[in-house]
Amino acid sequence: MNVLRHLFIALSQSARARQLVMQYGPMRRLARRFIAGETIDEAIxxxxxxxxxxxLATLDHLGENVSSQEDAERAAQEYRELAHRIAEEALQSSISVKPTHVGLDFGEDFCYSQLRTVVDTARDLNLTVEVDMEGSTYTQATLNVFHRLLDAYSNLRVALQAYLYRTEKDLERLIERGSSVRLCKGxxxxxxxxxxxxxxxxxxxYARLMHMMLSDQALQNxxxxxxxxxxxxxxxxxxxxxARREMDRRRFEFQMLYGVRRDWQQRLANDGYRVRIYVPYGTQWYPYFMxxxxxxxxxxxxxxRALVGK
Ligand SMILES: Cc1cc2nc3c(=O)[nH]c(=O)nc-3n(C[C@H](O)[C@H](O)[C@H](O)COP(=O)(O)OP(=O)(O)OC[C@H]3O[C@@H](n4cnc5c(N)ncnc54)[C@H](O)[C@@H]3O)c2cc1C
Incomplete structure (x- = not known):
């Protein structure tokens, strides 16, 4: 099944497959299992x-690898509007941003300048910005931008991927800075x-890194x-x-994706844990869906089964 995994990840980058899938009604309907909708109102x-x-939620306005600086500026603007909307509606939601959506392909400085406007607006509204982690060609640049933001802001979290060998070192540094990390597999x-x-x-x-994240040293920082x-x-x-550490269940959180394992999402919330769901929306859903x-x-x-009509 690893072959299928590679195939779908390769397809996520194919413009031809994107066109075919996005125009095909049954695929659009299937995508809705994982995507809250194409509009901000549906996501809200x-x-x-x-x-x-x-x-709790974290809202992701879908998009990545924009092809011009104007598109990146527009994405940052949309994120600022999203922050205002979350605040107006008094929702319990952070914002998740992919660095390449706000221009990482045009350099760290450019991405930093765009992301900073979003983080600044979010800080004024008492919201957190979560920085997603993309493919490994972006890991170092993403962390450089994130550490720069940490020098000026604290309403931040970054995703780290347990499948990368480097992650233990990256996590150590973020623990030292008393930041916040979303640990995913990748x-x-x-x-x-x-x-x-x-x-x-x-x-x-993942288990080793999780133990580091719940250690006394991390929490005391x-x-x-x-x-x-x-x-x-x-x-x-x-x-x-x-439980072994007798931790307060609100001192950390579980995160899951919209449309996946709803039974566990609700079970954990009912048991008093903080649970946050990643809610993606927008028209650029193709690579996320793949x-x-x-x-x-x-x-x-x-x-x-859906395609052959059974
Ligand atoms: C909140 C959140 C944010 C994330 N952010 C990032 C990020 O910034 N960068 C990044 O690289 N990755 C990110 N991911 C994705 C992550 O890296 C994994 O690819 C994904 O979560 C699957 O891994 P898993 O831990 O669920 O374990 P797996 O071993 O893959 O899955 C465990 C079980 O979960 C269920 N499951 C998992 N995925 C699916 C699915 N797609 N459909 C149906 N059932 C499923 C199945 O029952 C499966 O047996 C994020 C994931 C979450 C939950």
């Missing part, structure tokens, strides 16, 4: 419902020279852990570790 309605069930196709490629190794790395996974074995390990298909072989069967 989803967040409101989550909040009513005691669940959704891109990375070579074995820099990343673990099989599930057992990635899971073991003011570090705030966000554990993003739907893997029930890892979730149970987090729960056991938090990465979701890549994550689970059963999704491919689900698609095949």
């Amino acid at each position: 309605a989803v967040v409101r419902e989550l909040n009513q069930g005691g669940i 959704a891109y196709d990375e070579p074995s020279s820099i990343a673990w490629r099989n599930k057992v190794d990635v899971d073991a790395s 003011g570090f705030y852990p966000a554990l993003a996974t739907h893997d029930h074995n890892l979730i149970l390990q987090v729960e056991r570790e938090a 990465r979701r298909l890549a994550e689970r072989p059963a999704n491919v069967l689900f698609i095949t």
Whole structure:
């Protein structure tokens, strides 16, 4: 099934496949399982419902690898408007931004200047900005931009990927700075020279990093852990570790994706944990949707059945 994973991640970058999938009605309908809608109003309605069930959100206005600086500026502007909308509606939601959506392909300085406007607006509205982590060619640049932002702001969180060998060192530095990290497994196709490629190794790395994030040293520094996974074995390990440390269940959070494992989302919220759902919306849903298909072989069967009309 690793072959299917590689295939879907490769397709996520194909312009031809994008055109075919986005025009095909049944695929658009399937994408709706993972995407809150194409408009901000649809996304806001989803967040409101989550909040009513005691669940937090993070809103992602879908988009990545924009092709001009004007597009990046427009994306930053849309993010600032989104921040105002979240505040006006009194929603419990942060904002998630992909660095290449706000121009990382045009250099770190340019991306920093765009992201800073979003973080600044969010700070004034008492909101947090979460910086997503993309493919490994962007890891160092993303962390450079993030550390620069940390010099001036604290309403920030960055995603780190457990499949990368470098992550332990990156996490150490962020713990030292008392920042906040969203730990995920990693959704891109990375070579074995820099990343673990099989599930057992990635899971073991995730567990090690999770223990670092919940350690006394991290918590005493003011570090705030966000554990993003739907893997029930890892979730149970987090729960056991938090219980062993007699941690307050509000001192960290679980994060999951919209449309995935709703049963666990609600179970954890009912048990008094902070749970945050990543809610993507917008018209640029294609690469995000392909990465979701890549994550689970059963999704491919689900698609095949839908396409052949059974
Ligand atoms: C809140 C959040 C934010 C994220 N941010 C980033 C980021 O910034 N950068 C990045 O590279 N990755 C990000 N990811 C994606 C992440 O890296 C993984 O690719 C994804 O979460 C699948 O890994 P898993 O931990 O759920 O474990 P897996 O072992 O992949 O899955 C465990 C179980 O979860 C369920 N499941 C997982 N994925 C799916 C799916 N797509 N459809 C249906 N069921 C599924 C299945 O039951 C599966 O058996 C994020 C994930 C979350 C939850």
